[in-house]
Amino acid sequence: MGRADERRARQGGGRRATPRRSPGTVGSAPAGTRAAARGKSGKSGIRRFFTWKSVLGSLFGLVLLGMGAFVVMYMLIDIPAGNATAQQQSNVYKYSDGSMLARTGKLNRENVDLASIPKDVQRTFVAAENKSFYTDSGVDLKGTTRGLLNTLSGKGAQGGSTITQQYVKNYYLNQDQTVSRKLKELVISLKLDRQKSKDYILAGYINTSYYGRGAYGIQAAAQAYYRKDAKDLTVEEGAYLAALLQAPNQYDWAIASDTGKKLVQERWNYVLNNMVEQHWLDAGKRQAMKFPVPKTPKAAPGMEGQTGYLVSAANAALERQLVAQGTASNLGDAEAMVTAGGWTITVNIDKKKQTQLEQAVKDTLTSKLDPHKRPVDGDVQAGAASVDPKTGKVVALYGGENYVKHYINNATRRDYQPASTFKPLILAAALEEEAKTQDGRAINPNTIYDGTSGRPVKGSEIGFAPPNEDDQNYGDITVQTAMNKSVNSVFAQMGVDVGMDNVLKVANSLGMDTKGLPAVPAQTLGTMGASPLEMAGIYATLDNHGRKVTPAVVKSAEHKDRTVTFPNPVGDEVISREAADTVTSVLTGVVDDGTARVSVRDNPARNGQQVAGKTGTSDNNKSAWFTGYTPDLVTSVGLFGEGANPPHKQVTLTGATGLLPGKGRVNGGGYPAQIWAAYTFGAMGEVSKFDLETTQGAAVQPTTQPPTITQSPTTEPPTTPATQSPTSEPPTHTPSSSTPTTEPPTEQTPTTEAPTTPETSPTSTPDNPTDPLKPNKPNKPNNKE
Missing domain, CATH: 3.40.710.10 (DD-peptidase/beta-lactamase superfamily)
Structure with missing residues (x-):
């Protein structure tokens, strides 16, 4: 055996190497066998790399890394100064030609001491939002994790926040749906829970939350919905206001759809039943309680005539788009964003056509109405909308007749x-x-x-x-x-x-x-x-x-902190x-x-x-x-x-x-x-x-x-x-x-x-022929034409 053969033998483990053969040589290994051998060798290599020990070690490392990052965040992030009042600005509304339609601005909020609010009314908010409030650490880790994952996947927030977290979002941060904001919310909530009493946090929560009708805080809400001070609220009324926070726009009794009214009553019952469960309310008293229908809303000054209707329609369109593009998680948060101010909103309303429509209604109908002479005339409400079919612009x-007198937009x-x-x-x-x-x-x-x-x-x-x-x-x-x-x-x-x-x-x-x-x-x-x-x-x-x-009511909406893009009103x-x-x-x-x-x-x-x-x-x-x-x-x-x-x-x-x-x-x-x-x-x-x-x-x-x-x-x-x-x-x-x-x-x-x-x-016939009809039994609704 020559030196070359000896060297090859040593490299092959001391055995003499098998002479190479061409593919066609008798005795060579079949191609399939060689492929199988390579596959087996490759698979064993992957298994060696991804063992249960390596996977477990990687996960453990990620957990440690995450904990380390959170510790750093906890050390670096302090409780900021409250900004709810400081951020309040005017909203400016313009006609399509750029001329001024309206300006809104003053924040409707008045803080009240928690001690002045009946204890049972305080508890309605805890029963509605966070039953473990008095014993938790200020955060819901499971809910926050779910919210973070939903934000990363583009699904938006889906609940899970404690009262402390909601207060932090309302008063110290904002409503934006971003990962950084959620992480800040988590850290500040933990610190706030350690540094402040539960009563301090609860007072802050009910004084800064948005209740709809332009009302921030329980005092403004009590006046907006029941025309009384917060100290005079009943448990039933407190339960409605607490239920309202989940969806102020949808649950406002004055403008709610039949579905919205059903949902808010279910939420109201949920609040009171939770109070009984927590032994905060006697079951017998609970059974005797009736749903407290809110008063008819009053419009803010400066919203007289058609102005209020145009502003409310513009706000509603902007709020829907904030939710649609993921900036807000729900209409309640979107409404709070819009009401907080800082917007310049241009509507598609043509000032000349708007005047012509108003005049047509007045000349043709409202000038002929005399409620003092004919009571039925006081029951007549008119509504109209005019659209350019080529552009979709309203x-x-x-x-x-007047937003101040009739709040609902016909x-x-x-x-x-x-x-x-x-x-x-x-x-x-x-x-x-x-x-x-x-x-x-x-x-x-x-x-x-x-x-x-x-x-x-x-x-x-x-x-x-x-x-x-x-x-x-x-x-x-x-x-x-x-x-x-x-x-x-x-x-x-x-x-x-x-x-x-x-x-x-x-x-x-x-x-x-x-x-x-x-x-x-x-x-x-x-x-x-x-x-x-x-x-x-x-x-x-x-x-x-x-x-x-x-x-499309809104032409454009500009804000220094966020961008809103409206879809083309004309589709496929x-x-x-x-x-x-x-x-x-x-x-x-x-x-x-x-x-x-x-x-x-x-x-x-x-x-x-x-x-x-x-x-x-x-x-x-x-x-x-x-x-x-x-x-x-x-x-x-x-x-x-x-x-x-x-x-x-x-x-x-x-x-x-x-x-x-x-x-x-x-x-x-x-x-x-x-x-x-x-x-x-x-x-x-x-x-x-x-x-x-x-x-x-x-x-x-x-x-x-x-x-x-x-x-x-x-x-x-x-x-x-x-x-x-x-x-x-x-x-x-x-x-x-x-x-x-x-x-x-x-x-x-x-x-x-x-x-x-x-x-x-x-x-x-019945008044509502949309109810399911019985088979083979003719029903005759009395619609005229």
């Missing part, structure tokens, strides 16, 4: 039914889903339906047989005519044909909040809640050829252009030959302007609507019957302004359409025409006359709906130049002329 908004409230202004959404769903009738005919503006009043719908497990306005029978009519005359029985059947789940899906895509609504036929009458701003956005999407328009296509344009085409018929013709078509200021729109009059005449549009401007006007005296229940509008009681209904084609016309024809600019891609609807020139329609039968109407398909495609319907004799009268200024047909008895 160019004008009418919230009520332009954004969602507690009244939009009634028949919902019908275009049913047609949009039918066109978008390419739906068919029960006997297989495609649904379009020319489709024939049975317009018999009270006809039971077919194809639904839930019985439903709505009457038409004044129980009018129309016989076989086209969809176009049914829309013109707002025939309930036709659209109830159409909703079933399309599928109510599909109707609500399309309505949601257009901009209506349909979350949680039952998919029942009664929804076809517009029995859900909606606001004028919401309806303006929906119709703006139709006007914009199916591209989603989300009305949510329904096809053909579907949207066909609905627009059909809605021109409502103006030219339907329920809006007197107020809109015949208005001398129209000057040939093409208009699409829909009227609506709800159950028992509690609301009346007109939502209409030109190619460049969409405006929704609603009138709402709201009791002038607490508890401000929904009441009828019938008889308002001197219209004959019992028969003088405030229809959508009356005052709402008149307000719309007075405003729009003055604000629209040049006369324009719709650019529609459709071959259907009233905008298309007919080739033949439409079929004769029986509108006022002198004989008993048929007991069963017609089911035969027409032998040929019915001709396109076009507006008639003559005024139909069966159209319900539109209210004008008071006259001695009464409607020709009495109003259907309001006792025939």
Whole structure:
């Protein structure tokens, strides 16, 4: 053996190395065997590197590193000086042209000694937020860790803070959702708990927390909600204020939705039950307690007229965006950020159009109201919103006669039914889903339906047989005519044909909040809640050829400490252009030959302007609507019957302004359409025409006359709906130049002329037909149109 062979043998462990062979040599190892050997060798290498000892050691090292970092932070971070008052600044609000709208500023807070607040009231806050407050170390490590992880993952904070931590956030830091702020909060809370008494911390917490209505601290909150000093609060009232802190905007009784009212009552019960559990409240006294409904809020000085409505709408939009972009964890924190000041907020409101809208409401409606002469006139509330469909900008908004006198913004409230202004959404769903009738005919503006009043719908497990306005029978009519005359029985059947789940899906895509609504036929009458701003956005999407328009009140919001970016109000296509344009085409018929013709078509200021729109009059005449549009401007006007005296229940509008009681209904084609016309024809600019891609609807020139329609039968109407398909495609319907004799009268200024047909008895149906209906048992809500 040569020297080279000996050297190789020594390197191979003393054995003579195996001679190398080429791949093709007999006796060489197969390729698969070699690969397996390499894989086995690699795996064993990874195992040697990631042993349980190495993993455990790494984790232990990370824990030690984290503990060391926390110790350093604890040594370096001191309790800062309080900044809640120092940070308070004015908010400046500007119109779209940069001119001044309003300035707000003074912090509504008055500190009170804890000793002056009843002990049981103090305990309501502990029961609501932190039952272990008197025994904990000031922090909730588990909740804080969860909050940090949520912040890092972009989910925002999700509770877990003690009263001490919340006080530190409110008074020493801010509401920002950042990791550094949360770590500071943790350190300062630990130090504060060691250096100060629990009473000191609790006093600071209830004196600096934000309660909504612009109120910081329990004294301001007691005045804002119950018009009394904090020392005079009852346990029940204290429990409401404590419950309020979780979501001041959502839980404010004056502006809360039905869901919000339910949630705050549940929270109120939770607080009191915790007090019983902690032996702070006698169980017998607890059972006797009743929910203390807060007083109606009062507006701050300087917010008179429309100013307060515009400011509140701008604040609400900014608060939602702060939550959406993760700057605030919830609307309560966002509201506190905005109220703390330092903002310059420019709204999209056009100063000239705003003035024109206010004047239109005054000239057309409010100047005719005389509550001293007619008590019902004191129940009339008007709201309106006007949107540019091409940009999504809210160019004008009418919230009520005076923000100081009526706190609720009628332009954004969602507690009244939009009634028949919902019908275009049913047609949009039918066109978008390419739906068919029960006997297989495609649904379009020319489709024939049975317009018999009270006809039971077919194809639904839930019985439903709505009457038409004044129980009018129309016989076989086209969809176009049914829309013109707002025939309930036709659209109830159409909703079933399309599928109510599909109707609500399309309505949601257009901009209506349909979350949680039952998919029942009664929804076809517009029995859900909606606001004028919401309806303006929906119709703006139709006007914009199916591209989603989300009305934008705020143009920009600037602050020295944070940046807010607002999304584009105009989004992607949510329904096809053909579907949207066909609905627009059909809605021109409502103006030219339907329920809006007197107020809109015949208005001398129209000057040939093409208009699409829909009227609506709800159950028992509690609301009346007109939502209409030109190619460049969409405006929704609603009138709402709201009791002038607490508890401000929904009441009828019938008889308002001197219209004959019992028969003088405030229809959508009356005052709402008149307000719309007075405003729009003055604000629209040049006369324009719709650019529609459709071959259907009233905008298309007919080739033949439409079929004769029986509108006022002198004989008993048929007991069963017609089911035969027409032998040929019915001709396109076009507006008639003559005024139909069966159209319900539109209210004008008071006259001695009464409607020709009495109003259907309001006792025939429940007030809220949105409740689930029993199968196979027809239900007849009393919506008029």
